[in-house]
Amino acid sequence: MIEGRFGPNIIITSADRVINWARSRSLWPLTFGLACCAIEMMATNASRFDLDRFGIFPRPTPRQSDCLLVSGTVTAKMGERLVRLYEQMAEPKWVISMGACANSGGPYYEHGYHVVKGVDQIIPVDVYIPGCPPRPEALIDGFLRLREKIMRETIARKQA
Amino acid sequence: MTIPEIHTYLREKLPGAGLELVEAHPDPVIRVPAEAMIEVAGVLRDDSELHFECLMCLSGLETAEEMLVVYHLYSMRHGHKCTLKCGGPKGDQVVVPTVCRIWPTAEWHEREAFDLFGIRFEGHPDPRRILCPDDWEGHPLRKDYVPQEKWHDIPLTQRGYGRSREGGGL
Numbered sequence: 001m002i003e004g005r006f007g008p009n010i011i012i013t014s015a016d017r018v019i020n021w022a023r024s025r026s027l028w029p030l031t032f033g034l035a036c037c038a039i040e041m042m043a044t045n046a047s048r049f050d051l052d053r054f055g056i057f058p059r060p061t062p063r064q065s066d067c068l069l070v071s072g073t074v075t076a077k078m079g080e081r082l083v084r085l086y087e088q089m090a091e092p093k094w095v096i097s098m099g100a101c102a103n104s105g106g107p108y109y110e111h112g113y114h115v116v117k118g119v120d121q122i123i124p125v126d127v128y129i130p131g132c133p134p135r136p137e138a139l140i141d142g143f144l145r146l147r148e149k150i151m152r153e154t155i156a157r158k159q160a
Numbered sequence: 161m162t163i164p165e166i167h168t169y170l171r172e173k174l175p176g177a178g179l180e181l182v183e184a185h186p187d188p189v190i191r192v193p194a195e196a197m198i199e200v201a202g203v204l205r206d207d208s209e210l211h212f213e214c215l216m217c218l219s220g221l222e223t224a225e226e227m228l229v230v231y232h233l234y235s236m237r238h239g240h241k242c243t244l245k246c247g248g249p250k251g252d253q254v255v256v257p258t259v260c261r262i263w264p265t266a267e268w269h270e271r272e273a274f275d276l277f278g279i280r281f282e283g284h285p286d287p288r289r290i291l292c293p294d295d296w297e298g299h300p301l302r303k304d305y306v307p308q309e310k311w312h313d314i315p316l317t318q319r320g321y322g323r324s325r326e327g328g329g330l
Binding site: 076077079080083113114115116117121122 | 292293296300305307308311312314315316317
């Protein structure tokens with residue numbers, strides 16, 4: 001950024017920075033509460049932890065969401081619907097996998113006959129949050145990591 | 161009434177039903193042959209001395225030899241409880257008559273017992289699976305169940321760094 005060169009109210013910066021800044025500061029997650037992690041997610045959205053101060057605001061529809069927050073155990077039956085909802089989201093989109101179940105199957109790793117052993121087996125994941133369930137602070141940290149990741153992106157295409 | 165008293169009372173009412181009292185922990189259980197189940201259930205609900213208007217739970221159960229359905233009954237009027245068991249040997253397809261016309265609660269419970277144990281309920285109005293997808297293979301809570309590797313291209317296996325199936329996992 002070059003400041004103070006063109007008089008007041010004009011700031012020069014790169015398109016990447018502006019776009020990434022806008023994207024990362026208004027992450028609207030599609031809430032996908034599937035198990036006890038959803039309780040922590042709700043607590044994080046509520047007034048005590050207040051995700052809204054980060055511009056993170058839960059959406060009930062994939063059409064208005066930037067990021068898919070998978071919080072809980074993904075079963076095979078739900079996995080199919082999860083993929084469909086992910087595909088309905090508009091680009092750019094990111095995925096946060098919250099908790100042991102979504103990361104790896106968690107307690108259902110050994111004997112969960114119908115549990116997908118990690119949501120990354122069916123959709124690409126950007127941030128993994130460990131914990132069973134993770135505390136709200138951990139979820140906030142996950143969102144901040146996703147912000148950092150978005151800030152490193154560029155709209156430029158690689159030359160073929 | 162205690163469960164032995166209920167058993168004696170039922171035997172007097174239905175001498176041909178072949179009811180047996182089985183000692184179990186913590187309470188004895190009344191064993192009902194599948195042929196007599198509807199009749200016994202009707203008496204249990206409608207008799208003014210018994211009046212079991214509430215089917216608290218209906219569950220499937222696999223023992224070493226048998227595939228059973230367990231009925232937990234409660235009478236709100238008299239405050240007494242009673243447990244019934246009904247089923248058959250494991251080798252064949254176990255068929256038990258449905259009690260969902262006596263206790264409508266049983267409809268979904270029986271679908272669950274069918275889904276997870278493969279017990280068939282004769283006369284059930286909607287005998288589909290209830291938890292697993294309709295095209296699921298096998299009945300997951302049976303002891304001889306072999307888990308699916310994949311369902312609709314969704315992998316369900318472990319990722320290679322866990323214990324193998326043969327190594328005493330599932």
